Amino acid sequence: MDSKERQLTELLGLTARTLTHLTASMTSMSFELLRSEDEVTRTAGRRMIDRMATISSGLDEHWRLIGDLTGVHLAQEQIETVTEIQLQRKTVAPIVS
Numbered sequence: 001m002d003s004k005e006r007q008l009t010e011l012l013g014l015t016a017r018t019l020t021h022l023t024a025s026m027t028s029m030s031f032e033l034l035r036s037e038d039e040v041t042r043t044a045g046r047r048m049i050d051r052m053a054t055i056s057s058g059l060d061e062h063w064r065l066i067g068d069l070t071g072v073h074l075a076q077e078q079i080e081t082v083t084e085i086q087l088q089r090k091t092v093a094p095i096v097s
Contacts, residue, residue, distance in 0.1 A: 009070055016062045023059060027052040 001009070030052065033045030067073035 009066070012062075012066055012069070016059060016066060019062075020056075020059050023052050023055050027056075 027049060030045045030048040033041050033048070036042055036045070063074060
C-alpha cells in the first residue's frame with residue numbers, strides 16, 4: 001500500500017470513528033428525550049432511536065470494509081467510545097451591595 005492509499009485508509013477510519021461517535025451521541029440524546037413528560041417529544045425520541053439503529057448497522061458495514069482494506073478487523077467493543085460528561089449545576093448567590 002503506497003502513501004496515498006495509507007492516508008485514504010486512515011481518513012476512512014477517522015471518518016467512520018467520527019460518525020460512530022456522532023451516532024452514539026444522538027442515540028444518547030434520544031434516550032434523554034424519552035424522559036420528557038411531553039408525548040410528542042417521547043415519540044420523536046423513539047423514532048430517532050430507530051433511525052440511529054439503522055445508521056449504526058450501516059456503520060458496522062463500514063467498519064467491516066475498513067477491516068478488509070487494512071487487514072485489521074475490530075470488534076465493536078474495540079472501537080473507541082465517547083465518554084459522557086455530565087456538568088453539575090452550580091448555585092450562584094447574587095451579590096448584594
